[in-house]
Amino acid sequence: MKGNLIIISSPSGGGKGTLIREILRTVPDIGYSVSYTTRKMRDGEVDGKDYIFVSEEKFRELIENGEFLEYATVHGNFYGTSVAQVQKEIAGERDIILEIDVQGASAVLKNLPEAVSIFILPPSFERLRERLIKRATEDLDDLALRLRNSFDEVKRFDEFKYAVINDDLETAANQLATIIIAERLNHTRQMTAIQCILDSFDD
């Protein structure tokens, strides 16, 4: 038996970070795949926990060494997922969450179509704009560009198996947890238990 790789993606400002923290707090037997990035650390972020923050030089070296399941540039920064970490986690019975942008999710799903993919959507573009302004960690100059990118990303919802609309945080977190628990009931996850039942047959 092995864990599921749970791919969670959303346009920026979709609120997936908060949702994932809630899932890690409430759902048992689940871990988080920490991505590498070259972007600047934001206030409150912890190196090695939120991301592994590296220089562009180091990132290029990791690419050369084939260390990434996927990598991509978003708004001029590199983001990458370590092959080794994902393999180590799903070899056990724990699920692992991969928080990743839409391009990256698309690349991982090509390699691992059995992954559980979930797309988090904002309830509307008006609400997405408000969230981006409220966060405002980047210049507001590129707000229009970000919204346009988000629109293009939302159009790709059908590359994901599940869609969760993040209107109310509690509802969305419950929906996310429901998907994760249901996917553990997939027959492939229950092979060992079912073999025990078959072995109990006394011919």
Next chain:
Amino acid sequence: MKGNLIIISSPSGGGKGTLIREILRTVPDIGYSVSYTTRKMRDGEVDGKDYIFVSEEKFRELIENGEFLEYATVHGNFYGTSVAQVQKEIAGERDIILEIDVQGASAVLKNLPEAVSIFILPPSFERLRERLIKRATEDLDDLALRLRNSFDEVKRFDEFKYAVINDDLETAANQLATIIIAERLNHTRQMTAIQCILDSFDD
């Protein structure tokens, strides 16, 4: 948007009847597809609610008229699923549960691979034997035959997407509900809502 067809199957004595009654009581927006059968009505069963009980002559007439999505014989009795009823139910937003034997499930899944298929397993064959003896609506003579049939059916678990082991009723009912709710979050079920979000983009 349309509802999901939820196929629930188990070997006899697997306890799916009780579980389904629990789901119909606790999960909103879900109905039950009543099958036709030629078997005798059991104590407590209601014609038109548990099954539509018909003569073998009538059943053969319905087959002739192409009224069944699938039909099968189990222990010498006919069981069949009405095309019309299933189509009517899933055209709305309601899910519909189809309680069906393993042969029948297999036939429906060939025609409707997008159906959500769930296999209910007994926790062991010892427990299955106890349940069959406790129910004892049929001669106990064919108990050994039933158990052998059940064994052959359990081996077909991998034809179903999900597997639920019915050890504790409450746990199994919760797992069943979790699967049904999670499948409503499939992106194909959320097309209309996502289109509204896309339309909210103010270019």
